[in-house]
Amino acid sequence: MEYVLTAESLSKQYKNFKALNDFSIHVPKGSIYGFIGKNGAGKTTLIRLVCGLQSPTSGSYALYGVPNTDSGIARSRRRMGAVVETPSIYTDMTAEDNLKEQFRIIGLPSFDDIPVLLDLVGLSDTGKKKAKHFSLGMKQRLGIAIALAGSPDFLILDEPVNGLDPQGIIEMRELILKLNRERGITFLISSHILDELSRLATHYGFIDSGHMIREISAADLDAACRKCVRVQVSDIHALTRVLDEMHMDYNIFSDTMADIFAKVNISQLAIALADQGCDIISVSEREESLESYYVNLIGGGKHNE
Amino acid sequence: MSRLLSADLARLRKSIFFKLCVIGMFLFGIYMKVMDYVSCTQYGFTVSLFSMLTIYMFVLVFMIPAFVSLFVGAEYSDGTIRNKLIIGHTRLSIYLSNLITGVAAALIFTAAYLIAGLAVGIPLCGVSEANYRELVSLFLLSIVTMTAIASLSTLIGMLCQSRAVTAVVNILAVLFLLVMSIYVSARLNEPEYYQSITTMTDDGSIQDVAEEKNPTYLRGTERKVYEFFNEFIPTSQAVAITQGSVSDYSSVARMAGYSAGIAVVSTAVGIFVFRRKDIK
Structure with missing residues (x-):
């Protein structure tokens, strides 16, 4: 099986607290990987490490087979997008300006794809409305549009439905399924809203106290349940x-x-x-x-x- | 880094605070020149195009830290620094891009003041003879001093993940340096002697008849230390530039050297710590 993300013996220590401890993960290509654990279990810590926001204390992880210690990891990261905790958007800019900014950061030569992206996430009619006036669901969707700007084939979403209303949750689920089916994007979704995750995930990883307890496919889980x-x-x-x-x-x-x-x-x-x-x-x-x-x-x- | 710089400069153009600062500096340039013209004509002094032209530096001492705090702080408060890291930009590029944008903003603020001052000053005062060497020296020194202030502000902005804390620390740091500059300058300007006895002569005029050594006058090594700080502290340099005259060109060169040193060292320290920093 081809894996987008793997980690072995990964540890991250903050002063006296071990957020990740001998952690391992295997995210298959094309999957929607539900990453489940209680608050403080280490979900966001793993995501921060994979996104390059923090460095592991020990152990390693690999993105598309490129280890984090390799200089090519930056090139591998260009193939991924992420929404970590809160959506990373300039609140005093419009949705379109936010995407233009991300296109410049990536170095894309034209802004032609921006209307397509806005349409994809259902924000094409926001006009000159600044992001600070968006609802939480709209901000989440703009965060996903920004993460999609570089046409990634791996998307990490940290608690994507947290704080969303029922309609927002449905829209988010449909967007994730659409991106997975139509664009073949692999998802790593951290959440503790299990009912929602069970409607999406093809694979699960259960983390507790910084340690991966079990990884199981949705088919195997169905059999077990x-x-x-x-x-x-x-x-x-x-x-x-x-x-x-x-x-x-x-x-x-x-x-x-x-x-x-x-x-x-x-x-x-x-x-x-x-x-x-x-x-x-x-x-x-x-x-x-x-x-x-x-x-x-x-x-x-x-x-x- | 060119991609980051392009994105940061585009964000600069969109920034409301940046636009307000540019407009503010432009209006300040007009105001200072008009007031200079009014006061000179009122008291019968010769009006010079170049007087009050370097006073912008005193405003920039506060404006640069405030601007950098908000501009860099937004990267953390909006979380957008993560977008840059996730797609593989190095921390070195992110740091330098923010620093260059801060310096560029400071230069634009300066340009806004100078353009306004000259646009109003040329019709009012005409182009008079001036010590151009002095003006150019002060202008070049102001660029290096601005870079030092922007570097220190960027250091704080990049290492502190709270925009509010960054703004408070930066403004307090400027105030502290300014108080330090005033104290150092006051100690250096103390007279070596002061008149101890004042008498009235027969014709009614007042005459000082004796001079006494000022015990608090700085001498020897202590004076040299104070003189060093008077040239070293960026806010002291800003005060010297604001005064608009150069008594000693070697002093200007030393000040520029100190500011360049501050910029290089603070940037090196900032990059070193930022590369190891855990970002939330």
Whole structure:
């Protein structure tokens, strides 16, 4: 698999606080990579390092295979765009002037693409309105337009839907999907709004305390989160024997409980278990969401947000 | 760096504060020349085209730090410095581009004052004979002094990520240097002797009959140190330029050398620290 961004043993220390600790990441080309973690987990720190705003304390990362220690990293960065925390826009300029400024910084010879970009992010009718008078959603979209100015094929968005109203969230989601499908842009999206991320992401990375806990594709996550029937019984061995005889997928996770990944005829199961001298204590149908997967993975009880 | 410079100069042209400063300097140039003409004709003095022409430096001592604070500070407050770093511009280029833009702005402010002063002064005063060597020396010194002030302001602006803090620190630094300049100048201008006894003669006139050594008069090494600071501090140089006369050309050369040194050292320190700085 071809990766746009990889990192190995990456660490970043601020005085006595280790923001990233032996961190690794693998962002596949063409993916929408949902980067999930609680506040202070190290999401923005990684983004700052990748964007060249800060240097790692140890370890390394590579953009398009070019390590950060290589002088060619600046050339690799020209292929990416980013909106880090707040959109980076001159608030006393119009949307068009902001894009002109970015075109000059990049060194693009003409401003011909500016109307196309403004149209793409839905800001073509803002005229002489200065960015300071824009809504948060408009500012976010202008930030994305600026990040798109150099026609990047990798876009990093740090909390892109934070503070947006429902309409703004929908527009942002549609824009990201459009850019990913039509232009093949790879996205790294950091967020803790999991429901929103689950509508977009093709891959996930879960970070906690500066460490990557797990990287998983959306397909694998769907498989892990599939619908199941949770059964609590008096004899788990009897249950496994019965389920094996019925050729059903299951997962045992305690001395009395198991998840069965199949459509279960409760009457047949109860009769079969009764034959084995096993009682059913409880049965519940459940479906694991991205949120519950995340909570199970990180450990909801130890959060201190 | 040319791309960054092009972007920064384009932003300069769009800046409302920059436009206000240019207009302000233009009006100030007209005002000073008209007032000079009015006061000279009122008291019967010869009107000179070149008097009051270097007073712009005293205004720029405050205007440059204020402008640089807002211009460079916007890079941090709006977060736009990230756009430059993300697409791969080096920190050296970003720093130098901001510095050059600050110096360019200071030169434009100067030009606005001079154009206004000459536009009003030539019809009012005519083109009179003048010590052009002195004028050119002061003008060249003012450019180096402006560069030093812009370099110090850029240093603070690039290392401090809060626009408000940058503005406060820059203005306080200028005020501190100005107070220091006034103190140094006052100590150097103290008389070596002062009259201790004043008598009235028979015809009623007042006569000083004895002179006494001033104990606070600076002598020896101490005087040399004060003289050094009087030439070294950019605000002292600004005061000297504002006065519009040169008593010693070697002193002007030394002042220019000191300012050039301040500009080079502050820029080198600024770039060194900025390259290692974590940007949020």
